[in-house]
Amino acid sequence: MSDTHAQTAAYVRESMIGQSAPPTGQSGAIRWMRENLFSGVTNTILTLVSIYVIWVIVSHLFPWFANSIWRADSLTQCREIRDATVGADAPAACFAVIVDRWQQLVFGFYPQDKYWRPVLALVVFLAAIAPILFQSLPRKALWFSAAAPFLLFFLLWGGSVWLPVCVALGFVIGAVAYRLLVASAGTLTATLAAIVLPLLYWLFLAGPLDAALTAVAPVGLEYVQSKDFGGFTLSFIIGVAGIALSLPLGILLALGRQSHLFIIKMISVGFIEVIRGVPLIVWLFTASLLLNYFLPPGTNFDLMLRVIIMVTLFSAAYIAEVVRGGLAALPKGQYEGADSLGLDYWQSMRLVILPQALKISIPGIVNTFIGLFKDTTLVVFIGLLDPIGLTNAIRASTDWNGVYWELFIFVGLMFFIACFSMGRYSLFLEKKLQREHR
Known part of the structure; x- marks a missing residue:
């Protein structure tokens, strides 16, 4: 700008004007509602219908929760308190059954003086x-x-402290055998020795060793039978054991299904297809009723252990297919790259292939785990009292006959906390691995 024009100008700006706030309809909650709830005719209609449905549900459930009764000795007493406080026709939840029987729903018939152990x-x-x-x-x-x-x-379970020590010693024997033989005899021979030697030890030496140590130093806790387990403790034990054992077994089955060794491939395929082709409830009945027919006479095979084995095998078959999908998703160049580095089969799987395949398979694996954890309620059909089975036992009593929703809400909340936690950890792990990849 020239000096003459600057002197004759009526106004010369010396500083920039700050930004003005956007219009009310283009920011904040109003903008979010316009973009997500009322962006068009169809979206607006669906929003209004959804608001109406939510209102109907909340308007019916809120009084039921707001008038809930937490202190009573029976359903009859709950109704008497409701009639005296909010009226005979008012909806009111009788959560006093949870206060009265929560220990049974959580611990089953586990001895009360030993609740500290679970x-x-x-x-x-x-x-x-x-x-x-x-x-x-x-x-x-x-x-x-x-x-x-x-x-x-x-x-x-309690019992002698030497029993778990003797069982753990079998894994030590397997690890030592593998390390001693892997360099001289090869990976396959060392792996077979690491499997066979612990099995022989557990079958023939673990029992006598436990008896001898117990006779010398009888240290332990009071034994609790498996029939005393129940409630959410039972579901948690079966679910966690099945999850922990089925993941490595499922990975081995997935590798076996893709193996070039004919016998190993056929065994893996046959196992996966047979297990997946039969409902879990049938396998549970097999564990409960038929398995004893195949055992030597007089053999006492704990029912809970049989259920854990069947649940593990069932979950492993599904995990194998999920992991196989992750293996199939990897480009062929990953396998060729591992070979070019001079890695053997197990080294390439452990260092290159499986880490990438398991990363891809995380959603499917966690989804299988969540389904397995919820399927533990099926044990009620073979006589084990999980939380669902205990709700039936509680409602069979004269004090709480007629209570339904309160018990199922409590059981559903316990399962939701466990399953939601697994889902959130899955999302955390996925985000963490994505950041590392970048």
């Missing part, structure tokens, strides 16, 4: 699984994670 077992489980789920924790804590299953067994 509670402590839950704390040990959470502490043991934390280093596995979160890499920020010290890696040395994995030793505690490896010892935790034996400690959990001892806390929950």
Whole structure:
């Protein structure tokens, strides 16, 4: 601008004007509602219908929850309190049944003076699984994670402290045999020795060794029979055991199905197809009724252990197909790259292929785990009292005959917390691996 024009100008701006706030309809909650709820005729109609449905549901459920009764000894007393406070026709939830029977729903028939044992077992489980789920924790804590299953067994069932020690010794024998033979005899021979030697030890030596140690030093806790387990404790034990055991077995089955060895491939395919082709309830009845016919006379095979084995095998078949999908999704160049580095089969799988395949398979694996955890309620059909079975037992009593929704809401809430936690960890792991990939 020239000096003459600057002197004759009526106004010269010396500073920039700050930005003005956007119009009310183009920012904040109003903008979000216009874009997401009322962006068109169809969206507006669906929004109004949804609001009406939500209003109808809330208007019926809110009084039922607001008038809920938490202190009563029976359903009859709940109704008397409701009639005296809010009227005979008013809806009111009788959550007093939860206050009265929550211990039974959580612990089943586990002895009350020993409730500290499953509670402590839950704390040990959470502490043991934390280093596995979160890499920020010290890696040395994995030793505690490896010892935790034996400690959990001892806390929950009790008995001699030497039994879990003798069982753990079998895994030590397998690990030592593998390390001694892998360099001289090869990976296949070392792997077979690591499997066969512990099995022989458990079949012939673990029992006598446990009896001898117990006779010398009888240390342990009071034994609790499996029939005393029930409620959410039973579902949690079966679900966690099935999840922990089915993942490695499913990975091996997936690798076996893609193996070039004919016998291993056919065994893997046959196992997966037979297990997946039959409903879980049939396998549970097989574990409950038919398995004893194939065992030697006089053999006492614990029912809960049989159920855990069947649930594990059933879940492993589905995990195998999920992992196989992850393996098939990898480009062929990944396999060729592993071969070009001079890695053998197990090294390439452990270092190159499986980490990528499992990353792809995380949603499917967690989805299978959630389904498995919820399917533990099927054990009610073979005589084990899971939370659903205990609701039937509670409603069969004269005090709480007629209570339905309150019990099912409590059971559903417990399962929702467990399944929602698994789902959230799955999302956390997916985001973490995506950041690492970038």
